[in-house]
Amino acid sequence: MKPARALAVIALAACGIALACSTPAPDARFVETVPDRSTFPAVADLLVHRCGTLDCHGSTARNMRLYGSIGLRLAPGDHPVSKGQTTAAEYDEDFASVVGLEPEVMSAVVASGGASPDRLTLIRKARGTEHHKGGALWSEGDPQDLCITSWLSGHTDEAGCVSATRSSF
Amino acid sequence: MKPSTAALIGLIALACDPVHDEAVAALPGEAPGVPRGPTHRPGQPCLLCHAGQFSVAGTVFVDANDLAPAVGADVKLTDSQSHTFDATTNEAGNFFVRTGEFSPVYPMKVAVAYGGVTVKMTADVGRDGACASCHFDPPGPASPGHVYVPPDGVTP
Numbered sequence: 001m002k003p004a005r006a007l008a009v010i011a012l013a014a015c016g017i018a019l020a021c022s023t024p025a026p027d028a029r030f031v032e033t034v035p036d037r038s039t040f041p042a043v044a045d046l047l048v049h050r051c052g053t054l055d056c057h058g059s060t061a062r063n064m065r066l067y068g069s070i071g072l073r074l075a076p077g078d079h080p081v082s083k084g085q086t087t088a089a090e091y092d093e094d095f096a097s098v099v100g101l102e103p104e105v106m107s108a109v110v111a112s113g114g115a116s117p118d119r120l121t122l123i124r125k126a127r128g129t130e131h132h133k134g135g136a137l138w139s140e141g142d143p144q145d146l147c148i149t150s151w152l153s154g155h156t157d158e159a160g161c162v163s164a165t166r167s168s169f
Numbered sequence: 170m171k172p173s174t175a176a177l178i179g180l181i182a183l184a185c186d187p188v189h190d191e192a193v194a195a196l197p198g199e200a201p202g203v204p205r206g207p208t209h210r211p212g213q214p215c216l217l218c219h220a221g222q223f224s225v226a227g228t229v230f231v232d233a234n235d236l237a238p239a240v241g242a243d244v245k246l247t248d249s250q251s252h253t254f255d256a257t258t259n260e261a262g263n264f265f266v267r268t269g270e271f272s273p274v275y276p277m278k279v280a281v282a283y284g285g286v287t288v289k290m291t292a293d294v295g296r297d298g299a300c301a302s303c304h305f306d307p308p309g310p311a312s313p314g315h316v317y318v319p320p321d322g323v324t325p
Contacts, residue, residue: 053276055297060311070292073310080303080313081291134296135275169249169276169293 033107034099039156044068044086044094046147046165051126052094054080056134064097064122098122114153123148144168192217208261211238212306212315215265216299224272226265227300229258229281230317238262239318242283248273266298273298283318 048068052058058071058080067074067090070081074090099106105119117123118140121130127145128136138144143164150157196213203209215226225246229239242258246266254271256264276293297303300316308314 049292050276051295053292053295054303054311056295058295058311076310078310079308080311169278 030103032099032103033110034095035106035110035151036154036156037095039151039158040095041086041091042156042158042161043147043151044091046144046161046168047094047098048086049165050137050144050168051134064101065093066097067093109152110154114149117149117152120152138168189217203261207259207263207265211261211263212236212301214299214301214305215263216297216302219265221268223265223298224268224270225254225256225277225298225300226263227304227316228262229264229283230262230315231283232317233314233319235317236315239283242281242318245280245282246271246273247278247280249276250274281316281318284320286318286320286322288318288322 044066045068048058048066048071051064052066052068052071054071056062057064057066058068059065060072066072068086069084069090073080074087074093078084078087101122102120105121109115109117109119118127118129123145124130125132125134126137126148127140143160147157147161147164150160196210196217199205199209211228212230213228215223219226227244229242229244231237231239238260239258239262240260242262242264244256244258244264246254246256252271252273254266254273256266258264273294275296277298278293279290281288281290303312304314304316305312306315
């Protein structure tokens with residue numbers, strides 16, 4: 001191999017190694033665009049009722065962990081299905097669980113006003129269009145589906161969510 | 170790979186599930202003098218060993234603070250397709266539903282009647298037919314405690 005060609009190969013290899021070993025800047029941060037927290041309790045009540053039983057997402061062993069008055073409790077002294085409401089701290093944890101599943105996709109959906117919400121695994125699993133151990137919970141356009149998609153669009157139908165929770169099995 | 174080889178590998182994998190083995194090993198075990206059968210291991214998660222054989226199974230006790238069995242309690246199961254099944258607890262408080270009798274399409278509602286009092290479970294069962302998977306002692310953030318029917322029909 002001619003020296004010039006060999007030099008070019010070495011330079012190319014060095015560039016390749018440098019790119020392969022590059023890491024994000026230590027101070028780089030992704031800032032997620034999240035749906036409305038203030039209207040989330042209406043959505044969370046539906047999620048806890050339908051998804052958050054102790055044998056499903058109310059289990060500490062499962063992802064998208066949900067806390068709520070009828071399921072897993074956050075405070076050590078609280079018990080499931082005991083009297084009382086889901087606490088503000090539990091709603092905070094539920095919110096973090098849901099928006100933390102796919103931060104980049106969630107940001108894109110929220111930024112687009114809730115367009116194509118089925119980009120989110122949360123939506124696809126609930127609709128049963130993606131494998132879900134708990135099966136299909138509802139279909140696109142059902143009151144329960146509309147509750148969540150309205151929240152993602154920035155116009156939470158709180159009354160609809162309450163109704164959807166009551167009418168859910 | 171031949172189908173027979175794949176099936177063999179699958180069987181070996183199922184037979185060597187360390188998570189399942191550890192869960193079974195962690196159970197309290199058999200009580201002295203109680204033979205293996207319908208009255209053994211009350212309050213334990215039946216389907217851990219009886220999955221496939223039973224679809225729903227558990228134990229009903231008389232009180233929140235008493236592990237005496239609720240004998241003859243009626244356990245009414247209603248699945249999401251409105252299919253229903255009634256089971257009755259035996260002398261150990263145990264009940265079990267064979268998969269051939271009833272395999273619920275979850276979620277499932279549960280009501281238990283005992284001593285003239287009927288209590289409906291507040292939450293639905295999402296996917297696990299073993300009562301004790303969620304109803305274990307002591308009560309805490311992840312468990313309401315064992316299944317019982319309070320005399321006044323009101324749970325705390």
